[in-house]
Amino acid sequence: MNHTVQQLLLAALVVLPLLGSAAALLPAPPGLRGRGPDQAVLRHGVTVTGVVLAAAIALAAGFDHDHPARMQAQTDIGWIPALDIRIHLGVDGVSLPLLVLTALLTFLSALYAYFNRPSGPSPKAFVALLLLLESGTLASFAVLDLMLFFLAFEMVLIPMYFLINRWGSGERERAAWRFILYTLLGSVVMLLGLLLVGLGGGTFDMVALATTASDSTSGAGAPGSATPPS
Known part of the structure; x- marks a missing residue:
């Protein structure tokens, strides 16, 4: 598959659910309402997650499975040059199955909600939160920058809290508060660790950090790398 097509597919996996989440909160056009606005927004959720799943399958089909360790479909755009924080996306043999699985599970969730309407006055919030959750989860598996990973991870917490609550x-309110409390405490520790790694390595780019670590390990273990005794 063409590299540009792979880039577009991977970017679509992250961006489409985000746009779909915002669109879910808008009034449905009269021609798309069907039997009512609730049905329209639930159908919107199925459509968006279905398109995302199709994009994930297409990305998997075009993936070079002979070289699963190689980062593919990379997009690397500068964002905050002073801190060397970049919009860097990519996929390898580890993250690809997670992307496809996330897209599949979200599609099945939207499909279930379509046939079993969520309780409450309107399913708009449910669909918007579900798509926001999908975008954040997919971004967590696709980003190759430590700070972007942290932002994507935190982005997941917001819809998760409201969906649970x-x-x-059962005791959904208590479960939601425990979820947000434990994850936020863990996020503080994770942020400190990411800052320590990024500032210590001079970059927040995961590929660059992995390359540096690999070179250091190879250099330390290479024959003749140790200083001979005098």
């Missing part, structure tokens, strides 16, 4: 079962 509003549409969970």
